[in-house]
Amino acid sequence: MNRPTAPVTGRPSRRRALALALAAPLLATACSSGGGPHPAAAPTAGATASPTASAAPYDATALRTPSGRFLGVASEGGPEDLGPVTAFAAKTGRPADVREYYQVWGDDFDPAGNAALWRNGQLPLLTWAPVQTGLASIASGSEDAYLTRFADQVRSYQGPLVIDFAPEMNADWNAWGPAHAKPADYVAAWKRVHDAFRDRAVTNVVWLWSPHVTDSAAKAPLKPYFPGEEYVDWVGLVGYYGPQEGSDFTTLFNPTVKSLRALTGKPLVIAETGVAEGPRKPGQVADLFAGAARTEGLVGLVWFDLQKTWPGSTVPTDWRVDSSAAAADAVAKAAAGKGFGHPFTG
Numbered sequence: 001m002n003r004p005t006a007p008v009t010g011r012p013s014r015r016r017a018l019a020l021a022l023a024a025p026l027l028a029t030a031c032s033s034g035g036g037p038h039p040a041a042a043p044t045a046g047a048t049a050s051p052t053a054s055a056a057p058y059d060a061t062a063l064r065t066p067s068g069r070f071l072g073v074a075s076e077g078g079p080e081d082l083g084p085v086t087a088f089a090a091k092t093g094r095p096a097d098v099r100e101y102y103q104v105w106g107d108d109f110d111p112a113g114n115a116a117l118w119r120n121g122q123l124p125l126l127t128w129a130p131v132q133t134g135l136a137s138i139a140s141g142s143e144d145a146y147l148t149r150f151a152d153q154v155r156s157y158q159g160p161l162v163i164d165f166a167p168e169m170n171a172d173w174n175a176w177g178p179a180h181a182k183p184a185d186y187v188a189a190w191k192r193v194h195d196a197f198r199d200r201a202v203t204n205v206v207w208l209w210s211p212h213v214t215d216s217a218a219k220a221p222l223k224p225y226f227p228g229e230e231y232v233d234w235v236g237l238v239g240y241y242g243p244q245e246g247s248d249f250t251t252l253f254n255p256t257v258k259s260l261r262a263l264t265g266k267p268l269v270i271a272e273t274g275v276a277e278g279p280r281k282p283g284q285v286a287d288l289f290a291g292a293a294r295t296e297g298l299v300g301l302v303w304f305d306l307q308k309t310w311p312g313s314t315v316p317t318d319w320r321v322d323s324s325a326a327a328a329d330a331v332a333k334a335a336a337g338k339g340f341g342h343p344f345t346g
Helices: 013-023 083-092 111-119 135-140 144-156 183-199 254-261 281-294 325-337
Strands: 070-074 098-104 123-129 161-165 205-209 234-238 268-273 298-304 307-309 316-318
Touching: 070 083, 070 123, 083 325, 098 298, 111 123, 111 144, 135 183, 144 183, 183 205, 234 254, 281 298, 281 325
Parallel strands: 070 098, 070 298, 098 123, 123 161, 161 205, 205 234, 234 268, 268 298
Antiparallel strands: 307 316
């Protein structure tokens, strides 16, 4: 359904942010080769690098099959803004393992900002939204100059990066959804992006493919949008508890998990989720974490830690961990009790 999400892909707060992105994008434009969270050397200077650069690129192979379950946070601000992860740690009593941020297609990658985030202990997760650029255009190669530059910028960063390109592709509220683009164009664009990174010898990326949970507002079948096992490392789900979506894990996530498992056995990630403030929030928080913990192959959960106003409403929906003291206590208890927390070190 029309859930809130962060500022660049369009539903309900994404739609609000889309107008901002069209006028002036909100979005902000590592480690040793062993992969630990504290790099031995500063990241390569400059915006671009070629595959022949002297520094060996970071290899994210080990991160593609993580053990345990990570807990992440999604919020506004670029990767260099550590405020969201600092606040999340204060609210939950433990640091975030992943920091999700949002960027519009056409903006440059920020190697220094991502390096600062990785040094701080968070694996960067970039949601990359082609807000103004059609999938057919990307697939045709007309965006290759930008794509090559971006891939080289990512390669120059000595740390890992998760890329979630054009998520929620099965939902009409996005400019790349079924009301605006064909599944074949989506798959061709995904493959074009992936192959550009491969051709530039970029080895530090984990590819995350994230549909929205299938419901009455996102009912397009997933199979036509799946680019194939060789093009995906993690499979994501996006879904929220109320006020217009689910009220329990079984009905919100399980049908889509079943559909995804018919496509691939790759690690599962709840790439964006949250629980709306209300009297049921503590119980729903417990249900979310319990459901995630019992889902086979699920390796992480990212909490959308924002308060957003739905279009046509003057009353914001509060998805924040600390929307109430009871909510904050429930998140801290559920995360600790279900074993969430997986620092990425390799």
